[in-house]
Amino acid sequence: MTTPSPRLVEFNQNLHAMGLRNTPQRTAVLEYLDSTDTHPSAAEVYSALKQRYPGLSFATVYNTLDLLVGMGYISVLGDIGDNQAHFDSNIVPHANLVCVRCHSITDIHSPHLENLGTFITQESGFEVVNSRILYYGLCPVCQQKTKNT
Amino acid sequence: MTTPSPRLVEFNQNLHAMGLRNTPQRTAVLEYLDSTDTHPSAAEVYSALKQRYPGLSFATVYNTLDLLVGMGYISVLGDIGDNQAHFDSNIVPHANLVCVRCHSITDIHSPHLENLGTFITQESGFEVVNSRILYYGLCPVCQQKTKNT
């Protein structure tokens, strides 16, 4: 067996600190989200883990995703055009580029994001907890496909 | 009767130009969205107009919202935590501040948005069509309520 990542260790510690339990399903969901940059939906998490955990249920996947969001380990991108909410384990503020054709999601970091965040916090009177920055368009691959049509 | 806004006039002209028809329902939906800054959901649009158009159906509301999005007259904010997609008639790029407690949505404009948009376009290889910039947190009113709890 592999050594668990620091994030997983911390997650388990935080669970205990909150009086919650450390279950294989919870670990598996976070581990899976950390292992991919495809921004999966609940259904995709379920499918990916169903093989290894045959008894896994949608209820558990949704419960765990909600828990992880609440604990700040992942964030929700919401529906990206395929009628499913997608999740992102990259909690560093960044922009998500959503391809409206193939529904791929690419992360992009920008120095301007920090400025924007600071501006919002200072100007709005809001106590900002989280952000969801999505740009919609055509990814390079789909631009190519469109030209060939 | 009041004079229709330039935007409504242009909308009707564009409908004709596209070979589509100018119906009271279509005008009413756009007019309603233009009249409010509450970023309504489909259900809220339906409720608001149902009084004046008793026969109005959800199908028409959804069809019209899709049409308006497609024509670029409104944009979709998506689910903001209440499990309903919300719509925004403010198509000038801006950030939306979503209160996670009362689900209010406030628009805020920032000079940094333009820089961010330019950066994304230049760096990503994406052909950006649209953006959805949401910040989640507590609005001033709900911050006050939380303190009193």
Add this chain to the structure above:
DNA sequence: TTTTGTGCAAACGTTTTGCAATTAT
């Protein structure tokens, strides 16, 4: 008159819920 748009009601798919069985502690 002809074609588009509407309204209704049923269908769809994702997400949520209640509860008995299971499992972590």
Add this chain to the structure above:
DNA sequence: ATAATTGCAAAACGTTTGCACAAAA
């Protein structure tokens, strides 16, 4: 032991769809 968590199945909810009727052009 005991309280939290899971899995199952059914339900709920927002949204979409098919089709007959109405209405715009």
